[in-house]
Amino acid sequence: MNDEKPASACKASQPNSAFSQVDRLIELASDNRPAEILTPEEARNSKENPMWKVLLQLKPLLPHLARLLPLLGIELGSPQNAGLSNELRQTVARIQAIQSNVNTAVQDQSLQLKSLEEELTRLRVASEKQTAAQTELLGGVQALARLVRAAAVGFGVLLVALLVMTGVLLAHVAH
Numbered sequence: 001m002n003d004e005k006p007a008s009a010c011k012a013s014q015p016n017s018a019f020s021q022v023d024r025l026i027e028l029a030s031d032n033r034p035a036e037i038l039t040p041e042e043a044r045n046s047k048e049n050p051m052w053k054v055l056l057q058l059k060p061l062l063p064h065l066a067r068l069l070p071l072l073g074i075e076l077g078s079p080q081n082a083g084l085s086n087e088l089r090q091t092v093a094r095i096q097a098i099q100s101n102v103n104t105a106v107q108d109q110s111l112q113l114k115s116l117e118e119e120l121t122r123l124r125v126a127s128e129k130q131t132a133a134q135t136e137l138l139g140g141v142q143a144l145a146r147l148v149r150a151a152a153v154g155f156g157v158l159l160v161a162l163l164v165m166t167g168v169l170l171a172h173v174a175h
């Protein structure tokens with residue numbers, strides 16, 4: 001088993017792999033370790049490299065650290081991955097700018113909607129007042145029409161009475 005490398009170790013050696021460094025960190029933290037890593041006993045006994053002791057203490061944290069590195073923006077990959085990450089950042093920045101523009105447009109439209117609502121409310125109130133005034137005016141016109149009809153009937157009766165009186169008077173004078 002010392003001569004064979006795990007499949008994930010082969011992935012880590014490929015330069016085009018997007019997550020090769022992250023996979024490498026996860027591999028270091030896992031129990032399936034590649035052949036070139038020292039055993040904990042060798043590392044503890046090694047006087048040459050005291051950094052191994054620190055690394056062995058950090059071993060349980062490596063999977064968590066590997067997941068946090070992309071969130072922190074630390075570039076561990078190749079320059080191609082850095083370019084991809086830079087392109088991703090630019091894309092995110094453009095999306096944020098577009099979102100900001102959209103938010104501004106939505107706020108402007110909501111203000112316009114509020115002003116339209118206020119104007120519509122004013123128009124509705126004015127329309128209701130106009131309708132009430134028209135109803136009142138219609139009532140007045142109808143009352144005036146009744147008065148005119150009554151006056152016309154009265155004038156008609158007076159006219160008939162006048163004609164009758166004139167006829168009676170002429171008949172009286174002619175005799």
